[in-house]
Amino acid sequence: MPSLPQGLAARAARGAGRLSQKLGRGGGTTIPGLLLSRLRPEATAEMARSVSGGVILISGTNGKTTTARLVRAALDTNGARVVANTAGSNLERGVATALLDADGAEIALFEVDEAALPGLMAQTEPRVVTLMNLFRDQLDRYGELEHLVDRWRGAVAELDPAATVIYNADDPAVAEIAARHPNTVSYGIEDPRVGRDRLPHAADTTECRHCGASLHYEMVTIAHLGRWSCSECGLARSQPDVQATRVELHGLDGQRLSIATPRGPIELSLRLPGMHNSYNALAATATSIALDLAPEAFGPALAKREAAFGRAERTQIGNVRVTTLLAKNPAGANENIRTMLLEDHPLHLLVLLNDRTADGQDVSWIWDVDYELLLDSGRLASLTVGGDRGYDMALRFRYAGFDPQRLSVVPSVSAGLNTALGASETDGHLYVLPTYTALLEFQAVLAERGLVPAFWEDE
Amino acid sequence: MSIGDSQVRLCHLYPDHLNIYADRGNIAVLARRLEWRGLTLEITEAGLGDPIADDCHFYYLGGGQDRDQMLVAEDLAHKADPLRHAAEDGAVVLGVCGGYQLLGHGYTAADGQRMHGIGLLDLETTAGSSRLIGDVVLDVTLNGQSRTVVGYENHAGRTYLGGGCTPLGHLRRGHGNNGDDGCEGAVAGRRVGTYLHGPLLPKNPWLADTLLGWALDHAECPVELEPLDDDLERSAHAVAATRAGRKR
Numbered sequence: 001m002p003s004l005p006q007g008l009a010a011r012a013a014r015g016a017g018r019l020s021q022k023l024g025r026g027g028g029t030t031i032p033g034l035l036l037s038r039l040r041p042e043a044t045a046e047m048a049r050s051v052s053g054g055v056i057l058i059s060g061t062n063g064k065t066t067t068a069r070l071v072r073a074a075l076d077t078n079g080a081r082v083v084a085n086t087a088g089s090n091l092e093r094g095v096a097t098a099l100l101d102a103d104g105a106e107i108a109l110f111e112v113d114e115a116a117l118p119g120l121m122a123q124t125e126p127r128v129v130t131l132m133n134l135f136r137d138q139l140d141r142y143g144e145l146e147h148l149v150d151r152w153r154g155a156v157a158e159l160d161p162a163a164t165v166i167y168n169a170d171d172p173a174v175a176e177i178a179a180r181h182p183n184t185v186s187y188g189i190e191d192p193r194v195g196r197d198r199l200p201h202a203a204d205t206t207e208c209r210h211c212g213a214s215l216h217y218e219m220v221t222i223a224h225l226g227r228w229s230c231s232e233c234g235l236a237r238s239q240p241d242v243q244a245t246r247v248e249l250h251g252l253d254g255q256r257l258s259i260a261t262p263r264g265p266i267e268l269s270l271r272l273p274g275m276h277n278s279y280n281a282l283a284a285t286a287t288s289i290a291l292d293l294a295p296e297a298f299g300p301a302l303a304k305r306e307a308a309f310g311r312a313e314r315t316q317i318g319n320v321r322v323t324t325l326l327a328k329n330p331a332g333a334n335e336n337i338r339t340m341l342l343e344d345h346p347l348h349l350l351v352l353l354n355d356r357t358a359d360g361q362d363v364s365w366i367w368d369v370d371y372e373l374l375l376d377s378g379r380l381a382s383l384t385v386g387g388d389r390g391y392d393m394a395l396r397f398r399y400a401g402f403d404p405q406r407l408s409v410v411p412s413v414s415a416g417l418n419t420a421l422g423a424s425e426t427d428g429h430l431y432v433l434p435t436y437t438a439l440l441e442f443q444a445v446l447a448e449r450g451l452v453p454a455f456w457e458d459e
Numbered sequence: 460m461s462i463g464d465s466q467v468r469l470c471h472l473y474p475d476h477l478n479i480y481a482d483r484g485n486i487a488v489l490a491r492r493l494e495w496r497g498l499t500l501e502i503t504e505a506g507l508g509d510p511i512a513d514d515c516h517f518y519y520l521g522g523g524q525d526r527d528q529m530l531v532a533e534d535l536a537h538k539a540d541p542l543r544h545a546a547e548d549g550a551v552v553l554g555v556c557g558g559y560q561l562l563g564h565g566y567t568a569a570d571g572q573r574m575h576g577i578g579l580l581d582l583e584t585t586a587g588s589s590r591l592i593g594d595v596v597l598d599v600t601l602n603g604q605s606r607t608v609v610g611y612e613n614h615a616g617r618t619y620l621g622g623g624c625t626p627l628g629h630l631r632r633g634h635g636n637n638g639d640d641g642c643e644g645a646v647a648g649r650r651v652g653t654y655l656h657g658p659l660l661p662k663n664p665w666l667a668d669t670l671l672g673w674a675l676d677h678a679e680c681p682v683e684l685e686p687l688d689d690d691l692e693r694s695a696h697a698v699a700a701t702r703a704g705r706k707r
């Protein structure tokens with residue numbers, strides 16, 4: 001098919017999106033972009049170029065949604081008109097759909113799937129790219145982590161030298177890629193009190209990217225993130241430009257961060273729990289500084305942000321406070337577990353495991369999660385497992401040493417919630433740990449019961 | 460019989476480099492299923508450069524990323540002699556995915572580069588142009604018993620068996636060794652290789668117990684493995700077999 005003129009292609013694509021929503025089929029956040037890229041393949045690049053203040057891309061295995069929300073809050077403080085894919089797909093089609101509504105936007109902010117990043121970097125010629133982390137995730141969809149690292153390296157090499165790369169200095173794979181770029185702002189955690197002394201068993205990047213020798217860690221924060229160096233060739237983490245000098249975690253209530261930046265120190269109180277969110281806040285801070293935003297203004301804005309959909313989101317059901325913690329890969333699930341263990345009440349859990357395309361069809365990853373920490377704590381008071389592959393999760397806990405007699409397997413999300421609520425009623429706290437599509441199902445169940453507003457989310 | 464007599468010794472090879480598909484799940488299943496019967500699995504880990512003993516009853520090799528598998532291949536050549544001695548003595552050797560390929564003669568990459576295996580299984584692997592990915596269901600016969608085995612595969616290699624081994628199973632669903640001949644995995648005596656992970660053993664307790672039975676026999680530990688309450692395992696197995704039949 002020959003490429004249609006921009007105006008005509010855009011009108012056709014918008015029309016298709018409206019029609020789909022009218023027909024009640026959802027898809028409003030991807031269909032127009034998908035159609036547009038068929039009608040006029042160069043449209044994404046053209047639309048991106050028309051955004052006067054440039055394009056910001058935020059990518060990584062974990063934390064991109066929350067970080068994009070934080071950057072959005074920071075941008076809103078200076079009144080810029082922002083176009084973003086906040087409710088939509090983070091693939092190319094989602095970005096294209098968002099850009100269709102970019103009329104008059106001064107700046108574009110997109111969270112981008114890690115595999116889609118290289119393509120979108122080439123098309124949108126971003127002003128700022130924020131590279132957060134690369135963890136093992138969905139091997140059936142993304143392939144080996146090494147291949148993703150190679151593709152990111154190629155994309156950074158092709159990037160306009162004037163663009164700014166924000167990167168996580170604590171992730172050796174990401175740091176090695178990004179540090180080659182001439183214009184960077186790095187971030188990392190310096191506070192030794194939150195460090196762990198050894199790598200978890202399923203850490204991904206433990207060899208020097210340069211010489212292949214084993215990396216030495218002075219401090220480990222999350223998975224393979226930390227203060228790393230190579231004893232063979234001398235490649236080492238450099239002192240980050242934006243660094244958390246003090247991290248004070250307050251369980252699920254949030255945290256306080258003292259951050260040193262080139263623009264002076266910032267004190268941040270966040271409503272977001274866990275060290276993974278410390279990294280998200282650092283990424284957002286570094287990105288905001290690269291955008292010339294003033295810390296006095298964006299600091300308070302970050303503090304007000306609640307967790308993104310399903311990321312430590314809280315809902316009251318009767319007398320039970322339900323906290324939802326999305327868990328889609330070992331690194332994320334391990335941080336959820338550590339965050340829950342900071343709470344001082346008995347832990348009642350509803351773990352929901354699906355194996356659909358957006359979750360990854362291979363459920364092997366649950367064996368790399370340290371659920372043993374929950375058992376070792378002696379505070380796992382009740383356990384309900386469900387979802388399409390609930391029995392796989394049941395086996396995971398059985399072989400961790402949990403008594404199967406104390407375990408309820410309830411594949412249906414709605415019935416599983418009832419079982420878990422019943423078990424947690426006396427203690428008043430329930431934690432729901434869903435994979436991505438299980439989270440959408442869970443959200444739909446809550447919406448049916450009138451507990452949360454209905455929500456469209458694609459993929 | 461004292462505890463000392465009841466020990467099965469397992470050598471987990473390269474746990475830091477070959478662990479991509481949650482191989483520790485397989486080890487956990489072997490350990491627990493012995494423990495629940497009052498027996499003990501003694502696990503030693505052997506990484507790059509570590510020596511291995513030839514008197515273990517069970518040797519396990521998991522799967523790794525291409526880069527890690529190459530590092531391991533070079534090192535494994537130095538461990539080939541004790542492994543071969545142990546296997547000839549009757550020890551169980553289980554290789555999954557990358558570990559399976561390394562138990563064969565070798566792996567030829569797309570650019571012609573060759574990674575040598577240790578030839579404990581008579582098979583050859585060459586790189587394919589696409590990855591074979593998805594749920595798998597097999598018919599497997601071992602020790603005169605037939606069962607289905609379920610798992611997940613994700614591999615670029617195409618493996619072809621020589622005359623010295625037989626397939627582990629015949630495919631009901633999935634791609635198997637090479638996507639062509641309807642076969643999956645390989646068996647020669649107590650040497651077993653397969654592309655199946657998920658991991659392999661939690662949803663296939665019969666296979667786990669068959670391998671443990673061989674290891675106990677090699678350990679000269681005359682124990683009948685009494686049946687366990689495997690309701691959850693059977694349900695997980697059934698769900699996986701059903702999921703393998705669907706279109707996604």
Ligand SMILES: [Zn+2]
Pocket residue numbers: 208209210211212213230231232233234235
């Ligand atoms: Zn080095």
